[in-house]
Amino acid sequence: MVPTSWLKAAIAVLLLLVAPGTASAREAGSVTVFAAASLTDVMQEIGKAYEATTGKHVTFSFAGSMILARQIEASAGVDMFISADSESMDYLDGKGLIAPGTRTNLLGNRLVLIAPSSNNPSTINLRTPLAQALRGGRVAVANVDTVPAGRYAKAALTALGQWDGIKDHLAQGEDVRATLAYVARGEAPFGVVYATDARVEPKVQVVATFPESTHEPIIYPAALTKGGKTEAAQFLAYLKGPAVRAVLERAGFTVLAR
Numbered sequence: 001m002v003p004t005s006w007l008k009a010a011i012a013v014l015l016l017l018v019a020p021g022t023a024s025a026r027e028a029g030s031v032t033v034f035a036a037a038s039l040t041d042v043m044q045e046i047g048k049a050y051e052a053t054t055g056k057h058v059t060f061s062f063a064g065s066m067i068l069a070r071q072i073e074a075s076a077g078v079d080m081f082i083s084a085d086s087e088s089m090d091y092l093d094g095k096g097l098i099a100p101g102t103r104t105n106l107l108g109n110r111l112v113l114i115a116p117s118s119n120n121p122s123t124i125n126l127r128t129p130l131a132q133a134l135r136g137g138r139v140a141v142a143n144v145d146t147v148p149a150g151r152y153a154k155a156a157l158t159a160l161g162q163w164d165g166i167k168d169h170l171a172q173g174e175d176v177r178a179t180l181a182y183v184a185r186g187e188a189p190f191g192v193v194y195a196t197d198a199r200v201e202p203k204v205q206v207v208a209t210f211p212e213s214t215h216e217p218i219i220y221p222a223a224l225t226k227g228g229k230t231e232a233a234q235f236l237a238y239l240k241g242p243a244v245r246a247v248l249e250r251a252g253f254t255v256l257a258r
Contacts, residue, residue: 033060049247064175
């Protein structure tokens, strides 16, 4: 096992290496956005449309929300942050790294249980023991301590009385897209992801939707960073516009911002 001190040092170096700071990412008119992994496909689509409309480029970096928050804390160069939970945004806000008055709840989502499509899965009753259906396999989830999707999953499974039966049978991913990949490759018989993630992967199928009462509301807050480029405000306004609303809703998100 790697000693904690070495692990912390390695993480610190990694944060500095991956944080944006290159000239190309900071060209005049460009915007650098850190966004939750579950936004990968839809934000890339929106970014291309924005550039085609305005001529301004958007550079994205996608990962688990708290990982991104700590990268923003460690290095300058990010103009906007879109998190998959309030906690990660609150963390940056508490550090004084969010531009005052710019935070807005942008999107909502749902939590679902998925299985590989190749298994021809049937609907799962979330009130029956999930452990029995594993048959020696594992439930894929995002890291339950550091990733919003993982925390939502743990809360929902706990509320349904499932957690004790499966907590020792987890395959934890670094973010929700890693979780999705585990199930898509058939490495886990079940996984817990957002409904929008399941939509973009044809190799998985939704077998159950978690009641919203079993976990905190899944909210994606967006905000400009302190010291971020002024062009970021234009992109945030664009994200609230009617054309983007249609794209987001088509991807399965609930649009909260007006």
